[in-house]
Amino acid sequence: MIPRAVLLASLLPLSxxxxxxxxxxxxxxxxxxxxxxxxxxxxxxxxxKTRFHVRxxxxxxASLTTLTLSGQGFTIASTPSLPYILAPYVGLASEAEFDVxxxxxxxxxxxxxxxxxxxxxxxxxxxxxSATLTLSGSLAPLTTGAVVNFGSxxxxxxxxxxxxxxxxxxxxxxxxxxAVTGNGFTGPIGLTTPAQxxxxxxxxxxxxxxxxxxxxxxxxxxxxxxxFTLTGQGLNPPVPSATIAFAxxxxxxxQQNSITLPLASASQVIxxxxxxxxxxxxxxxxTDDAAIQFLxxxxxxxxxxxxxGATAATIGGQPSMAFQTGTTAGVITxxxxxxxxxxxxxxxxxxxxxxxxxxxxxxxxxxxxDVAFSGFDNTYSASQLAFTFYxxxxxxxxxxxxxxxxxxxxxxxxxxxxxxxAFALLATFPVTGNTSEIxxxxxxxxxSAGVTTAQQIPIGN
Amino acid sequence: xxxxxxxxxxxxxxxHGQPAIxxxxxxxxxxxxxxxxxxxxxxxxxILGPSVILGxxxxxxxxxxxxSGSVGLLKTDSSLYAFDSQGRLFAxxxxxxxxxxxxxxxxAITTLAYIASNNSLxxxxxxxxxxxxxxxxxxxxxxxxxxxPTASQVSLLLQRNDTxxxxxxxxxxxxxVSETALPGIHAPLLALPxxxxxxxxxxxxxxxRPDGSEVHVPATLPANLSLQQMSREWVQLTxxxxxxxxAIRTTQGREGFYQLPEVAPTxxxxxxxxx
Numbered sequence: 123m124i125p126r127a128v129l130l131a132s133l134l135p136l137s138x139x140x141x142x143x144x145x146x147x148x149x150x151x152x153x154x155x156x157x158x159x160x161x162x163x164x165x166x167x168x169x170x171k172t173r174f175h176v177r178x179x180x181x182x183x184a185s186l187t188t189l190t191l192s193g194q195g196f197t198i199a200s201t202p203s204l205p206y207i208l209a210p211y212v213g214l215a216s217e218a219e220f221d222v223x224x225x226x227x228x229x230x231x232x233x234x235x236x237x238x239x240x241x242x243x244x245x246x247x248x249x250x251x252s253a254t255l256t257l258s259g260s261l262a263p264l265t266t267g268a269v270v271n272f273g274s275x276x277x278x279x280x281x282x283x284x285x286x287x288x289x290x291x292x293x294x295x296x297x298x299x300x301a302v303t304g305n306g307f308t309g310p311i312g313l314t315t316p317a318q319x320x321x322x323x324x325x326x327x328x329x330x331x332x333x334x335x336x337x338x339x340x341x342x343x344x345x346x347x348x349x350f351t352l353t354g355q356g357l358n359p360p361v362p363s364a365t366i367a368f369a370x371x372x373x374x375x376x377q378q379n380s381i382t383l384p385l386a387s388a389s390q391v392i393x394x395x396x397x398x399x400x401x402x403x404x405x406x407x408x409t410d411d412a413a414i415q416f417l418x419x420x421x422x423x424x425x426x427x428x429x430x431g432a433t434a435a436t437i438g439g440q441p442s443m444a445f446q447t448g449t450t451a452g453v454i455t456x457x458x459x460x461x462x463x464x465x466x467x468x469x470x471x472x473x474x475x476x477x478x479x480x481x482x483x484x485x486x487x488x489x490x491x492d493v494a495f496s497g498f499d500n501t502y503s504a505s506q507l508a509f510t511f512y513x514x515x516x517x518x519x520x521x522x523x524x525x526x527x528x529x530x531x532x533x534x535x536x537x538x539x540x541x542x543x544a545f546a547l548l549a550t551f552p553v554t555g556n557t558s559e560i561x562x563x564x565x566x567x568x569x570s571a572g573v574t575t576a577q578q579i580p581i582g583n
Numbered sequence: 584x585x586x587x588x589x590x591x592x593x594x595x596x597x598x599h600g601q602p603a604i605x606x607x608x609x610x611x612x613x614x615x616x617x618x619x620x621x622x623x624x625x626x627x628x629x630i631l632g633p634s635v636i637l638g639x640x641x642x643x644x645x646x647x648x649x650x651s652g653s654v655g656l657l658k659t660d661s662s663l664y665a666f667d668s669q670g671r672l673f674a675x676x677x678x679x680x681x682x683x684x685x686x687x688x689x690x691a692i693t694t695l696a697y698i699a700s701n702n703s704l705x706x707x708x709x710x711x712x713x714x715x716x717x718x719x720x721x722x723x724x725x726x727x728x729x730x731x732p733t734a735s736q737v738s739l740l741l742q743r744n745d746t747x748x749x750x751x752x753x754x755x756x757x758x759x760v761s762e763t764a765l766p767g768i769h770a771p772l773l774a775l776p777x778x779x780x781x782x783x784x785x786x787x788x789x790x791x792r793p794d795g796s797e798v799h800v801p802a803t804l805p806a807n808l809s810l811q812q813m814s815r816e817w818v819q820l821t822x823x824x825x826x827x828x829x830a831i832r833t834t835q836g837r838e839g840f841y842q843l844p845e846v847a848p849t850x851x852x853x854x855x856x857x858x
Contacts, residue, residue, distance in 0.1 A: 376627040378841055413630045418827060418845040444842050449628050480607070480625035481834075496607035498625050531604055541606035544624050548603050 141180045142208070144238050147173040147219070149351075158244045159236070161196075161224045163347035164266040165252040170224040171199060171267060172245075175217040176238060178208035186218055186239060193234020196245055199223045252346045253295050253319050258284030258326060264350055270343070272331040272354035278392040279430050281331040281354065285310075287317070287345070288324040295319050297346055304341020306333050307352050333357070361393035361428060361461040362386045364435055366468040373447070373454075373470045375500040375543065376478060378417070380444045381456065383426065383435035393428035395460035397437055399445060404452035404474065405502050411542040414448035426460060435460070447472055449498035449543035474501045476572035482565060484579045486557045487550075491581060496546040499569050502536040505529040506568040507549070512578075514561035524551075557581075608668065610814030611635070611650040612843060615826035618642045619657060621670060622813065622843065626832055629843050635670030647683040651691035651776065652815035656707060658683040663696055665707045676712040678705055686731040686738075687776045691815065695737055695754075697729045704729075704737060706754070715755050728810075730774035736760070742770055773810035773818060779833055781810055781818060788820070788831055790838060800831060802840035819843075 145152035146159055152175050161172045178184040186206040191198050199221040209216050226232055226249030236243040254263045257270065264270070275281040289295045298316045302309040313327035333339055333356025341352040362385040369380040381397070399422040401414045415421040419438040428435045437443035447454065451474040459465045479497040493509065507526040511519045526549075535545060553560070566575040606623045614620050614631070619641070621632035634642050647658040654673070657664040660680045665673040679701035686695045694707045702722035704715040721739065727747065730738040739750045747765045765780075768791070772782040778793030787802040805822035813819040813830060820829040820840075828843040 376625050378627050413624060413628050413844075415844060417842045421844075446628050446844070449625070478625070496625060498628065528604075535604040539606055541623050541630055542628070544607055544628060544630070545604050546607035 142184060142186065142239055142241060143177050143179050144241055144243060145175040145177065147175045155243055158246065161245055161247040162266060162349060163248040163250055164224055164226055165348060166226050166228050166249050168266045170247065172222045172224065174220050174222065176208065177211040177217050179211055181210055184208045188237055188239045189220055190237045191222065191234055195224060195226045195232035195247060196234035197223050197225065250346055251295055252348060253287035253289050253297050255345055255350065256286050256288065258286055266348040267351065269351040269353055272352065274355040274357050275331055275333055276357045276359065276390045276430060277333055277335060283329050284326060285329065286324050286326050287319060289319040289321055292321050294321065299346055300327065301344045302329050302341060304339065304352060306339040306354065307331055307341035357390060359390045361391060361463065362389050363463065364458060364460055366456055366458055366466065368470065373472045375447055375449045375472055375475060376498055377447045378444055379447060380442045381437065382442045383437060383458065385433050385435065389428045389430060389432050392430060393461050395426040395458065397424045397426050398422060398457045400455045402453045403450055405450055408450055408502060411448035411450035412540065413446060413542050414454060415445060417444040417446060426458065449500050451500040472500065474571045477504055477567045477569050477574040479574055479576050482576040482579045484563050484581045486581050486583050490553055491551045491557055491560060492548060493563055493565060493579065494546065494548045495565065495576060498543040499545065500543045501570045502543055503570040504532040504567055508566035510564045511560050512562050513559050516561065610817050611648065611655055612813055612819045612828055613645050613648045613811065616643055617645045619645050619648055619670065626839060627841060629830065629841065631844050649685035649812040650814055651687040651694065651812065653691055654694060656685050656694050656696055658696065663705055674711065676705065679703065684726060684729050685812065686729040686774060687812065688731045688734055689776045691776050693734060695729060695731045697726055699726060727770045728772050728774050740772060740774065747772065771808060771810055773812065775812060775833065788840065790833060798838050800838050800840050
């Protein structure tokens with residue numbers, strides 16, 4: 123019995139021994155087809171292409187010999203050359219593909235019978251009267267199933283595609299539903315359904331694509347049951363590197379400077395970060411100078427933001443951030459943290475300097491002369507004062523230089539003040555004689571970095 | 584020089600009972616929270632002091648203020664206050680609502696406030712307030728600034744069509760003494776006791792000195808601004824659309840434009856006031 127069966131099998135056609143299975147392919151996945159396959163809904167004149175895969179699910183080779191279609195509105199668009207030998211299924215490469223077009227000429231329901239060897243499948247499609255869908259700026263109608271590619275869009279950004287629904291017929295058409303599905307896609311925007319479109323009229327709308335990560339996106343635009351595929355690619359490029367740039371690279375006390383953050387290239391993504399300021403005092407016993415601060419927003423921490431297309435980051439919402447350098451020698455450090463990039467730092471050194479005088483005045487009082495000056499000592503080490511008075515002819519008074527050791531007075535002041543190295547000093551000189559004969563005074567002040575002299579301070583009244 | 588002149592040095596007191604070395608005070612500003620704050624430091628390094636408490640009810644209610652260097656005036660919606668360099672209250676008086684314009688006499692001891700809402704002047708004489716009504720026709724014009732060139736004369740700077748006019752009045756009498764067109768000057772503007780006139784032009788601020796010479800102080804100015812006297816040689820410029828405040832130094836030969844810190848450090852700055 124067994125040998126006879128083997129002989130019979132060897133005489134039968136190859137295809138009769140093998141088992142074929144038909145799948146409907148959506149571009150990504152195969153779905154097994156039974157006796158009925160729905161190809162979808164199209165408008166008259168549209169073409170829906172449906173892709174089918176044929177697998178050999180037996181252990182031996184099989185031959186695809188028959189592929190026929192009968193029925194109005196359907197045609198076979200492409201087939202492999204028949205007979206086609208199928209090896210046992212091991213993957214996509216071992217499948218055969220054929221495509222069927224559904225191309226109704228009028229509205230209604232359509233069906234056809236598809237024969238694949240001995241397998242018989244009923245294909246069903248629906249045609250509905252509807253508006254023609256085109257891309258904005260294009261006259262070419264989109265056929266059902268067409269793919270609309272939004273291209274590459276950076277994370278956080280939004281790509282927009284315009285569409286137009288047109289009615290080229292002689293009677294009004296009503297679009298009852300337009301829907302957008304799929305993560306990353308939103309719409310329709312600017313369209314309310316049902317929308318009645320008169321003959322020769324058109325209605326625009328938009329669909330937006332806003333990827334949240336750097337992956338491929340796929341969605342569907344459905345117009346009265348007609349499905350159109352939406353695709354887009356999310357981009358996740360790095361935030362371009364930023365440079366910390368000072369308006370002036372000269373470090374000195376009592377200066378207002380500003381920072382900008384130019385980018386290495388126009389940014390394709392949104393970025394956020396912080397810019398912080400810190401100060402390392404160079405004066406022994408002085409830990410900080412609170413006047414070293416940003417001039418707007420929080421004192422020492424500013425938000426940094428990068429917009430798409432920007433060539434520079436904003437700081438605290440502004441193109442630049444002003445700061446002041448205080449009145450204490452030391453090092454100001456700015457730290458920029460941007461996205462996931464490593465923090466970068468830049469420093470501005472404020473060198474120790476002789477006393478900086480901001481104002482110097484002398485006033486003639488009753489039996490006295492007041493000499494006042496204000497300024498800053500960024501070393502907190504002011505010590506010697508030297509005053510020389512001159513008469514109205516410019517001749518020094520016989521007292522010559524009046525030296526005063528003000529070390530302890532300054533030390534006492536600097537140990538208690540919160541004004542950094544800024545100070546105002548008032549010195550009174552009791553005068554015996556006619557104060558109106560004194561014309562001007564020269565004042566010198568010494569600190570660890572040098573001597574500063576205020577020349578010829580006129581004596582005012 | 585007479586040989587009888589003798590000079591003896593002493594580190595003196597700035598004021599009674601206070602040490603000879605103190606934080607330098609640049610004046611007072613009205614901050615974005617409508618409070619009055621002293622400003623310390625030097626040009627380019629400004630430190631905002633704590634809100635001056637002229638009675639807690641004033642914090643957040645200052646709608647106009649100015650300071651001469653020795654005396655200041657402050658306006659809330661219903662009162663006018665005079666204060667000293669340490670923010671201490673001299674006196675107050677009930678006045679009409681709304682903002683005020685201020686001017687100081689050259690000695691910066693007596694001050695004037697113009698209150699547009701009832702077209703009146705209020706003078707602080709050092710020991711009390713006095714009010715003066717103005718001609719009704721002034722109420723129909725836009726008073727941009729006032730000046731107090733002498734103890735008996737007040738100048739109103741008026742906008743008439745495209746031109747600013749200076750209307751000089753005898754204080755306490757109705758009717759003008761004289762009036763002069765000030766071509767080329769634009770609002771906003773401010774008159775200082777020194778006779779300096781501040782106004783805006785393209786690219787900055789112009790200081791017109793009493794001799795007619797002008798100094799241009801380059802600055803990127805906000806679209807809407809106001810000017811207030813901050814002290815003898817400083818003017819506050821307020822961005823009316825943001826929290827930004829600026830300071831203009833008026834000292835001859837050292838004019839400059841600076842940005843004031845927007846926020847004072849949160850730590851108490853009591854040390855700044857211990858003098």
